[in-house]
Amino acid sequence: MTLQHYLVLSAILFCIGLYGVLVKRNAVVVLMCIEIMLNGVNIAMVAFSRYIVPTALTGQVFAIFIMTVAAAEVAVGLAIVIAIYRSRQSVDVADINLMKW
């Protein structure tokens, strides 16, 4: 296995997630696609760490921070989605245009 295999896999995951983020109308599914994108980035981080600096482990530390931020993001994001659902009975991102002028 070479570094390129892992990088191409991470690029494929990132682009699948990107397509979902751009296309989906359900806010929860958009959050799920963001998680796919973050997973793709994490694979690239760990692969760089394994093949470029195997003993320093910097990429793995970065992956841990990305996971932390992802957990915080999904908690706050889902709280916002549920709060919006309570006031508007919808999680369609096309309906959530409160801050659009």
Place this chain on the structure above:
Amino acid sequence: MEIGLAIGFWVLAIVTVVSALAVVLLRDVFHAALFLVVSFVTVAGIYVTLNADFLAAVQILIYAGAIAILLLFAIMLTREVRQGSPSNRLQLPALIIAVLMLVTFISVFTSTQWKISAQAPPEASTGPLALTLFNNFALPFEVASVLLLAAIVGAIALVRER
């Protein structure tokens, strides 16, 4: 050993990509969330093939455990299961952008001369990882814990009944 690693990588990679595609393409939100769990677990397997055993365990705990359950709860609480996960009108432009980005990424990744190190990775990554995290990255580690605290307080404040 090497051939086993290659077989493992290809199986995990194909399952990961297929289940990620299922998340994006399936109309049933609940099934999409379950396929997301499958892709989280196979990504943990990919970490194992990269000698990142601690990260694989954390991936299972945080992603397949916490985040997946949180997403399933959100799907059930918002009762959007009946409406499925429809797409908007941007399907074709989004597909073009995604494919263009994929082509760009792959051409850059395959044409760059990476400086591959010949050193062997540590046998177990947890100990060296802890040393790095608490020596060189002690301040970011503390900032991350403050971020988690802020996220907890923010999430509770957002969904609290008034």
